[in-house]
Amino acid sequence: MANQDFPLIFERSKEGRTSYSLPDLDVPAYDIENELEEAYIRKNPAELPELSELDIMRHYTGLSNRNYGVDSGFYPLGSCTMKYNPKINEDVARLEGFSHVHPYQDPNTVQGAMEMLYDLQTALKEITGMHEISLQSAAGAHGEWTALMMIRAYHEANGDYARTKVIVPDSAHGTNPASAAVAGFEAVTVKSNENGLVDLEDLKRVVGPDTAALMLTNPNTLGLFETEILEMADIVHGAGGKLYYDGANLNAIMGYARPGDMGFDAVHLNLHKTFTGPHGGGGPGSGPVGVSEELVPFLPKPVIVHKDDKYMFDYDRPQSIGRVKPYYGNFAINLRAYTYIRTMGAEGLKKVSEYAVLNANYMMRKLEKAYDLPFQQHCKHEFVLSGRRQKKLGVRTLDIAKRLLDFGYHPPTIYFPLNVEESMMVEPTETESKETLDGFIDTMITIAKEVEDNPEVVQEAPHHTIVKRMDETTAARKPILRYEKA
Amino acid sequence: MEFRYLPMTETDKQEMLDAIGVTSTEDLFSDIPSEVRVNGALNLKKPKNEYQLKKELTEMANKNVNLKEYSSFLGAGVYDHFIPSVVDHVISRSEFYTAYTPYQPEISQGELQAIFEFQTMISELTGMPVSNSSMYDGGTSLAEAVNLSAAHTKKKKILLSKAVHPESRAVIESYAKGQGLEIFEIESVDGLTDFNQLEREIDGDIASVVIQYPNFFGQIEPLDKINNIIKGQKNVMFIVSSNPLALGFLTPPGEFGADIVVGDTQVFGIPAQFGGPHCGYFATTKKLMRKVPGRLVGQTKDENGVRGYVLTLQAREQHIRREKATSNICSNQALNALASSVAMSSIGKHGLVQMAKLNMQKARYAKERLEKENVEVVFQNPFFNEIVVKLNAPISTVNEHLLDKGIIGGYDLSTAYPELKNHMLVAVTEIRTKEEIDQFVKELGDING
Numbered sequence: 001m002a003n004q005d006f007p008l009i010f011e012r013s014k015e016g017r018t019s020y021s022l023p024d025l026d027v028p029a030y031d032i033e034n035e036l037e038e039a040y041i042r043k044n045p046a047e048l049p050e051l052s053e054l055d056i057m058r059h060y061t062g063l064s065n066r067n068y069g070v071d072s073g074f075y076p077l078g079s080c081t082m083k084y085n086p087k088i089n090e091d092v093a094r095l096e097g098f099s100h101v102h103p104y105q106d107p108n109t110v111q112g113a114m115e116m117l118y119d120l121q122t123a124l125k126e127i128t129g130m131h132e133i134s135l136q137s138a139a140g141a142h143g144e145w146t147a148l149m150m151i152r153a154y155h156e157a158n159g160d161y162a163r164t165k166v167i168v169p170d171s172a173h174g175t176n177p178a179s180a181a182v183a184g185f186e187a188v189t190v191k192s193n194e195n196g197l198v199d200l201e202d203l204k205r206v207v208g209p210d211t212a213a214l215m216l217t218n219p220n221t222l223g224l225f226e227t228e229i230l231e232m233a234d235i236v237h238g239a240g241g242k243l244y245y246d247g248a249n250l251n252a253i254m255g256y257a258r259p260g261d262m263g264f265d266a267v268h269l270n271l272h273k274t275f276t277g278p279h280g281g282g283g284p285g286s287g288p289v290g291v292s293e294e295l296v297p298f299l300p301k302p303v304i305v306h307k308d309d310k311y312m313f314d315y316d317r318p319q320s321i322g323r324v325k326p327y328y329g330n331f332a333i334n335l336r337a338y339t340y341i342r343t344m345g346a347e348g349l350k351k352v353s354e355y356a357v358l359n360a361n362y363m364m365r366k367l368e369k370a371y372d373l374p375f376q377q378h379c380k381h382e383f384v385l386s387g388r389r390q391k392k393l394g395v396r397t398l399d400i401a402k403r404l405l406d407f408g409y410h411p412p413t414i415y416f417p418l419n420v421e422e423s424m425m426v427e428p429t430e431t432e433s434k435e436t437l438d439g440f441i442d443t444m445i446t447i448a449k450e451v452e453d454n455p456e457v458v459q460e461a462p463h464h465t466i467v468k469r470m471d472e473t474t475a476a477r478k479p480i481l482r483y484e485k486a
Numbered sequence: 487m488e489f490r491y492l493p494m495t496e497t498d499k500q501e502m503l504d505a506i507g508v509t510s511t512e513d514l515f516s517d518i519p520s521e522v523r524v525n526g527a528l529n530l531k532k533p534k535n536e537y538q539l540k541k542e543l544t545e546m547a548n549k550n551v552n553l554k555e556y557s558s559f560l561g562a563g564v565y566d567h568f569i570p571s572v573v574d575h576v577i578s579r580s581e582f583y584t585a586y587t588p589y590q591p592e593i594s595q596g597e598l599q600a601i602f603e604f605q606t607m608i609s610e611l612t613g614m615p616v617s618n619s620s621m622y623d624g625g626t627s628l629a630e631a632v633n634l635s636a637a638h639t640k641k642k643k644i645l646l647s648k649a650v651h652p653e654s655r656a657v658i659e660s661y662a663k664g665q666g667l668e669i670f671e672i673e674s675v676d677g678l679t680d681f682n683q684l685e686r687e688i689d690g691d692i693a694s695v696v697i698q699y700p701n702f703f704g705q706i707e708p709l710d711k712i713n714n715i716i717k718g719q720k721n722v723m724f725i726v727s728s729n730p731l732a733l734g735f736l737t738p739p740g741e742f743g744a745d746i747v748v749g750d751t752q753v754f755g756i757p758a759q760f761g762g763p764h765c766g767y768f769a770t771t772k773k774l775m776r777k778v779p780g781r782l783v784g785q786t787k788d789e790n791g792v793r794g795y796v797l798t799l800q801a802r803e804q805h806i807r808r809e810k811a812t813s814n815i816c817s818n819q820a821l822n823a824l825a826s827s828v829a830m831s832s833i834g835k836h837g838l839v840q841m842a843k844l845n846m847q848k849a850r851y852a853k854e855r856l857e858k859e860n861v862e863v864v865f866q867n868p869f870f871n872e873i874v875v876k877l878n879a880p881i882s883t884v885n886e887h888l889l890d891k892g893i894i895g896g897y898d899l900s901t902a903y904p905e906l907k908n909h910m911l912v913a914v915t916e917i918r919t920k921e922e923i924d925q926f927v928k929e930l931g932d933i934n935g
């Protein structure tokens with residue numbers, strides 16, 4: 001199948017084939033064509049494909065064979081926490097009592113679902129050290145925006161309308177400044193110092209009476225713990241701002257440290273990272289938000305309450321920022337996270353962080369000779385290498401990533417964070433064995449040698465994938481975003 | 487305690503610590519200030535083994551009344567439809583569900599092509615040339631459409647029909663606060679957006695008009711008339727939220743001049759699962775292509791001229807543009823978009839028309855039978871698969887009674903529309919049988935006396 005394009009499902013379609021088996025029309029046939037005005041009756045049916053059931057399975061099985069997931073092989077994609085997705089989670093999410101439950105059923109008929117949500121909130125409160133949790137946000141970015149809207153509502157409730165700025169480090173994920181903008185704030189950048197940590201002097205310079213919040217991940221996107229976190233909290237709080245925790249990196253510190261104890265006022269979690277929600281090829285996720293006591297009144301509504309042995313939705317929240325999503329969040333992802341937490345318990349989650357950090361440090365020390373390591377301290381769950389040495393030899397980080405494909409690996413995150421030149425961000429996760437790590441380390445060292453001895457083999461990679469490098473320029477210049485019948 | 491997801495052995499650990507040059511993993515955490523270290527263990531429930539945990543969670547699931555054991559007439563934005571068996575088999579393939587966003591096209595052609603096909607299907611259904619790869623859900627997708635309309639027209643006022651899903655309206659309100667938009671609601675009259683009020687309130691300061699089609703009451707809004715009013719103004723955008731199943735039979739909004747069409751593909755292959763994850767779609771015109779929120783997949787060629795697919799027009803997105811991005815969305819609903827693609831492929835070109843019609847016919851049967859039983863069906867416009875009935879008792883009481891008979895009753899409209907006391911929104915999908923409808927009608931007739 002190498003070097004061949006794969007037919008689109010529309011190209012496999014043949015007039016007259018069917019794969020559907022719809023319920024019977026067991027009521028009289030009404031003449032709906034005559035009931036509606038003609039202008040409202042679709043003239044041409046939507047061009048969906050016509051295939052037999054086997055055709056469909058062959059098509060999608062073929063597509064799945066042209067894809068790569070954690071179950072396929074090592075996936076050290078930094079910041080994305082590509083750990084194993086447990087199979088019991090998938091089974092539990094498919095139980096009819098969870099999967100076929102309607103959000104508008106009488107709460108008395110969904111007590112099991114509400115109990116799960118409530119229990120999950122309780123567990124996440126304990127893990128983060130926050131006062132209250134909302135499970136409504138659909139993903140990390142959505143959680144960021146939700147929490148920023150709460151911070152905004154908090155300041156406004158204090159009559160403080162001057163706080164128009166949100167500070168983000170230069171190493172921050174792109175969603176941080178983007179969420180700030182969607183919440184109506186101006187994003188301002190604080191610089192990192194030579195150790196890869198937030199520069200406190202620069203923070204003091206940018207913070208002020210117009211500061212709504214500082215958004216931070218800790219460990220930061222370089223995989224480094226912000227050791228001066230308490231000083232930073234003092235600086236921001238002293239100026240009347242709030243401290244926001246991007247929980248994408250929580251996998252490093254579970255059972256070791258909690259954002260709530262570090263002085264954070266609001267956090268979001270990525271249940272589809274730390275808590276094994278499968279990434280699904282890009283989603284769905286779940287991005288719960290945790291808050292300090294002061295921010296509780298502003299939580300999205302409804303809030304689940306437990307009273308007299310019953311779970312209820314509380315809509316009577318006058319200061320709430322309102323709804324951020326229809327219904328109650330991505331329930332089935334929350335359910336997977338809950339199943340995971342109940343599988344691991346406190347001891348297990350702490351081991352998760354212990355081994356995630358051990359794995360990352362091991363790889364970092366094994367690779368620091370072959371690639372530049374910009375920061376020397378121990379890392380947490382991930383680390384960032386620089387390909388600047390290889391760049392001088394004419395090989396870019398992108399080439400190294402493509403060469404890794406030839407060896408059967410998913411490459412690390414590349415060109416993020418932005419404050420390291422030619423960056424490669426490696427996050428092994430705790431679910432990978434030493435043999436897997438060693439295999440990847442050897443490959444990375446082999447590639448570094450190739451860069452010196454035979455750079456073309458890297459520059460021209462990948463050699464063994466089903467397609468070669470794609471013409472992305474033409475894709476963007478002359479976009480083809482859907483299939484058109486020839 | 488054994489942890490089956492953690493492969494670390496004591497030997498591994500020792501070798502790794504030696505390689506790092508530390509004596510224990512504690513050394514790797516020494517940079518965390520002692521003031522913020524957790525003392526002792528977190529207070530979490532005791533973990534359970536696989537068998538016990540599955541048993542416990544099955545018991546928890548069994549505490550819920552589910553749509554497969556009861557016959558449900560509940561819709562209001564989330565529907566109980568037939569899901570072809572192939573859907574779950576495809577999305578259970580772990581090359582799909584354990585993958586991240588397809589950043590490396592050479593090893594992600596499967597996902598990229600599946601998204602490209604999804605975009606095509608949405609484009610076909612809505613009659614819009616461009617569709618993105620998915621949004622969180624119909625509600626947030628609609629809110630993003632409103633934000634886009636304000637950014638694009640550089641105006642701040644929105645006219646929002648009250649016949650749009652109440653929770654979508656609530657989400658729009660929340661997003662609007664962030665962008666400083668002013669939302670003006672248009673009342674509904676006889677189940678349709680008040681045409682006269684719309685005509686009175688529209689002017690050149692309006693960024694967009696937001697309509698749902700079929701609307702929250704199941705009624706089919708006259709999009710052509712509404713579009714004429716909108717196009718009579720300069721630079722006012724027409725946003726339509728649409729149930730994509732209805733578009734199997736109804737003329738798509740794209741043919742009525744819509745600028746943005748959004749909605750949720752939950753109707754195709756996605757179970758209700760207590761409200762999420764579902765799958766938003768976002769479709770628009772070529773003109774707005776470079777302002778679309780979220781990910782887009784485009785067709786291109788590799789170095790050897792082989793056709794393939796990539797994430798494209800990324801200059802719109804947060805990882806490139808940061809605070810200047812058109813949206814903050816990053817993760818979306820890819821796996822659910824795949825589920826919907828498989829369902830749409832399985833139902834197919836003719837099956838879709840048939841399925842839409844089945845919904846309409848069964849809903850009409852329910853309407854006729856209810857009217858025969860002297861249950862008042864309040865709105866009499868053309869409708870899709872939902873009707874509004876007025877009963878003699880509060881809907882919560884009625885639904886309690888129905889539950890005893892094995893029926894999940896419809897949506898209590900008074901929760902979102904206080905003026906619609908004792909009004910129930912009844913959904914009849916293709917999977918309801920004549921017997922189930924007859925029984926439901928009989929119960930409602932009995933309650934009404």
Ligand SMILES: Cc1ncc(COP(=O)(O)O)c(C=O)c1O
Pocket residue numbers: 079080139140141142173175176217221246248249270285287815816817
């Ligand atoms: C550090 C960081 N913050 C935020 C996000 C956004 O999360 P999501 O993709 O769930 O919106 C990500 C993930 O891409 C991330 O790595």
